[in-house]
Amino acid sequence: MYGSASTHDIPNQATTGLENEDPILLAEFEAHIARGEKIEPTDWMPQLYRKQLTRMIEQHAHSEIIGSLPEGTWITRAPGFRRKMAQMAKVQDEVGHAQLLYSAAETLGKTREQMLSDLINGKSKYSNVFNYPTPTWADSNVISWLIDAGAIVNQMANAKGSYGPYCRALDRICAEEAFHLKYGHDAVVHLATGTPIQRRMMQEALNRWWPAIMTFFGPSDKMSTHTEILMRWKVKMATNDACRQQFLDMYVPKIWEIGLTLPDANLHKNEDGVWEFSEPDWEDFKRVINGDGPCNAERIAVRRAAEENGAWVRRAMQQPQARYVRPLA
Amino acid sequence: MNPKLDLLYRLADDQLILGHRNSEWNGLGPILEEDIAFSSMAQDKLGHSLQLYMLLHELGEAEPDTVAFTRNTPQFHCCQLTELPIGEYDFSLMRHFLFDHAELLRFEALADSSYEPLALVARKVKGELKYHVLHANTWVKRLGTATEEAIERMQAALEFTLPYALGIFETTEAEPEIISSGLFIGEVELQRRWEASISKVLAQTSLVLPDLRLLTPVTGGRHGQHTEHLQPLLDEMAEVFRLDPTADW
Numbered sequence: 001m002y003g004s005a006s007t008h009d010i011p012n013q014a015t016t017g018l019e020n021e022d023p024i025l026l027a028e029f030e031a032h033i034a035r036g037e038k039i040e041p042t043d044w045m046p047q048l049y050r051k052q053l054t055r056m057i058e059q060h061a062h063s064e065i066i067g068s069l070p071e072g073t074w075i076t077r078a079p080g081f082r083r084k085m086a087q088m089a090k091v092q093d094e095v096g097h098a099q100l101l102y103s104a105a106e107t108l109g110k111t112r113e114q115m116l117s118d119l120i121n122g123k124s125k126y127s128n129v130f131n132y133p134t135p136t137w138a139d140s141n142v143i144s145w146l147i148d149a150g151a152i153v154n155q156m157a158n159a160k161g162s163y164g165p166y167c168r169a170l171d172r173i174c175a176e177e178a179f180h181l182k183y184g185h186d187a188v189v190h191l192a193t194g195t196p197i198q199r200r201m202m203q204e205a206l207n208r209w210w211p212a213i214m215t216f217f218g219p220s221d222k223m224s225t226h227t228e229i230l231m232r233w234k235v236k237m238a239t240n241d242a243c244r245q246q247f248l249d250m251y252v253p254k255i256w257e258i259g260l261t262l263p264d265a266n267l268h269k270n271e272d273g274v275w276e277f278s279e280p281d282w283e284d285f286k287r288v289i290n291g292d293g294p295c296n297a298e299r300i301a302v303r304r305a306a307e308e309n310g311a312w313v314r315r316a317m318q319q320p321q322a323r324y325v326r327p328l329a
Numbered sequence: 330m331n332p333k334l335d336l337l338y339r340l341a342d343d344q345l346i347l348g349h350r351n352s353e354w355n356g357l358g359p360i361l362e363e364d365i366a367f368s369s370m371a372q373d374k375l376g377h378s379l380q381l382y383m384l385l386h387e388l389g390e391a392e393p394d395t396v397a398f399t400r401n402t403p404q405f406h407c408c409q410l411t412e413l414p415i416g417e418y419d420f421s422l423m424r425h426f427l428f429d430h431a432e433l434l435r436f437e438a439l440a441d442s443s444y445e446p447l448a449l450v451a452r453k454v455k456g457e458l459k460y461h462v463l464h465a466n467t468w469v470k471r472l473g474t475a476t477e478e479a480i481e482r483m484q485a486a487l488e489f490t491l492p493y494a495l496g497i498f499e500t501t502e503a504e505p506e507i508i509s510s511g512l513f514i515g516e517v518e519l520q521r522r523w524e525a526s527i528s529k530v531l532a533q534t535s536l537v538l539p540d541l542r543l544l545t546p547v548t549g550g551r552h553g554q555h556t557e558h559l560q561p562l563l564d565e566m567a568e569v570f571r572l573d574p575t576a577d578w
Contacts, residue, residue, distance in 0.1 A: 065356065068364075072355040076562075079570035079578035080394045081379050085372055088352050092368035099361045137569045195576045302356060310359025312482065313418055316475035317360075 021046045033234055038164035041107040052235050053163050054108045055124070058115045061101035062126035066119075066299050067147075068094045070130055074140040086183055090144060093176045100172060104165040120304045128285065129212045131293030138191055138198075138205035145184030146209070146251060150216045152177045153247050154238075162234035185254075192258045199259075206255070207263045214264075214280045217243040223282065248275040333388060333444060335406075335503040336512055339551055340435075341381035342407035343497075345397055346559070347428060348374030349566060353415050363418070366464055370425070373457045380450045387446070398570040402560045403553040410493035412550075412559040422472070423486035426465035426530075427494035431523045433458040438519065443511030466530050473534030480535045487536055495520075495546030 018026070025044050032039065039045055072091045078084040102112040118124035129147055134140050152174060159170035191202035218240040221227075230236040238246075248267075252275070255262060266278045288296070330338075351371035358364035382393035390396060410428060415421045436458055439451035472479045498516040508515040524541065531538050549555070570578065 065361070069356050074569075075352045075355060076349060076565050077568045079398070079572075081375065081397065083578055085375050085379075088355075088368055088372050088375070091355055092365055092372070095355070095361055095364045095368070099365070102361075190577060194578075195573055197573055198576060198578075306357045306359070309357070309417055310363075312476075312478050313359035313363075313472065316472050316479035319475040319479075 017048050018046065030232070033162045033232075038167060039162050040164045048229075049233055049235065050108050052230060053166065054105055054110050056235065057101055057105040057108070057163075057166050057169075058110065058118075059125055059127075061098045061105060061115065062119045062124060063130065064094045064098035064101060066126045066130045066303065067143075068098075069299055069302055070132075070134040070295075071140045071143055073134065074137055077137065079137065083187070087140070090180055090183055093180065097169075097173045097176070100169040101166075104163075104169045107165045116303075116307060120300055120307055122291065122300070125289065127216070128289045128293070129216055130299060131288050131296045132209070132212050133295050135208075136201055136205055138188075138201040139208065141184060141187040141191060141202070142205045142209045143184070144180060145188045146213055147216065148177055148180045148184055149251055150213065150243075150247050152181065153243050153250070154217065157237040157243065160234070161237050189258055192260050203260055206260055210263050211280060214244070214277065215282070215285045217241075217247070219282055219285070220279075245275055248277070330501070330503055331388075332503040332506045332510060332512060333447075334385065334390070335501055336507055337381050337385050337388075337447070338406040339408075339501075340439075341378045341385065342405050343411050343428075343432075344374045344378035344381065346405070346407045346562065347411040347424075348372075348378060349562060350411065350413075350415055350421075351425075354421065357415075359418050367421075370461050370464070373461070377450075377454050377457070380454070384446055384450065394570070395574070398567045399574060401563065402555050405553065405555065405559060405563075406551050407555075407559075408493070408496045408499065408550040409547050409556050410490070410496055410550075412556055412562060413493065414558055417482075419472075419482040419486040420490065422465065422468050423483065423490045424494075425461070426469050427490055427527065428497065429458060429461040429465050430526045430530075431494070431497050431519065433462045434522045434526060435513075435519055438514045442513060447512070469530060469536075470533055473531070473536045483534075484536050487531075488539060491539065491541070492544050493547045495541065495544060496548045496550055498523075499546065499548040499551040501551050 026046060029039070029043075029045060029049075032043075039049075068091050071087065071094075075084065075087050075091060078087040102115060105115060106112060115124065119126070129143075134143065155170050155174050155177065159167050159174060161167055161170075188202060191198040193199075221239045221241045227236055227239065231239075249269075252262065252267065264278050266276060268276055270276050287293070291297075348371045351367045351374065354367035354371075355364055358367060378397070379393055382390075382396050385396065386392060410424060413420075413424070433455060436451045436455040440448055440455055442448040442451065469483065473483050474480070498520040500516045504515060507513050528538055
């Protein structure tokens, strides 16, 4: 999972500040990117680039750890050995992605501790979909399949971006996500083609999650400006709408194929091959992303508790006289 | 109970229940690397229990999913140590240290069991448990020599956990036959090896191992007597499965 474009759009003031950069270095930097080469941590980069990438990678990392919570609650309830072990491995991957991403973000100068502190203090965001609850096993399966699918669309695009450490992390993440997609699809198909109880559970979960899925890629491009410079610098590789269209094109037919329906009567592909749909409730999206969703407080409370309860361990690890043990066989 | 079934149920239930508890660390670890490590160990333990439930199935018991997901508290033979809630990291780490030292030695011995299918499983399992013990030792040595706060916490966790850990070695009526038939070396011998093994690691820390002879082991688990924590765990584990135990999930 779990990153999405929806959290890291550039703020209004961010197009300013370039006038303070060295024009020669800036021109070299832009030429470097235009040639398709990667920017590495020791390379010169404009402050705006550093700031936006830090923010983007950090929010992606937060989305991985917060995103592991709604699915993680189903590890202890997964039905049967096969599902229990797969759910554990899948969620573990997501935490591993966070680890990779925090390391990538640290190359830009912000420590993991600072990032986690900003997360629990509400200064930094994560993907908004994880502010919604997963009341049944089927909800967890919907996340495993469709939220991961959405994330892959986004991450495959971003993996072709300009910042080397982020691209390399994304390459590894996408390889694992491909398995998650198979896992999620398998779990969803099982329920969608199972007993009446299972089918109903899956349809209800899909109905619950569809509005959030439609907002996953962020506001429509006509509402979201300031992406031009991020596109030129290959920080943002595809627009929100392009990602959303690609997702709908790939997954709506698959959803319909297994006999599930989607709760939007206006959803269809028009004569030009473009998907049309009811406009998501962007006011609700803004309300939730700003903290007033059904699970925002709970998610942050869990993270805060983990940070506070584990503080003594981290303090102990910083102790220079602690016996260093090579953890290798 | 048939000695093979008696032994296998104890082994399998320990692994299943502690695997389940370890998996609860998702999202709660003191550092991300520990969320990941506890998840790896949980996956291993679930896998070990599955292998053992498959041996039980070959001996005529129900399918692994049925055995694991539909029994109630009195039918479980795990030691009470495994079923306690995860608590804070100091307790979970100490439980992991004390349990996995015993478990590694147990499966090393089982690799020579006269019951060949179990010996085969044990040869695979012991290779994985080696890493669980390495992980536990790494952390116990590190935290057991770090800050005063960490040493105090780990010492308190050691003292709290030891009586439960001694319950690992509770025997059943089948014990004499288990030993005489060469199925397993027996719990008394295992406990002797375990004491030597944990003492060696603890000696490299500032932690003090109390005199085990003065402690009263917490027993009952091997005979289906459990703490109040097991049934809620089982209810949670079976919550979805029980919606329709005949369905394919």
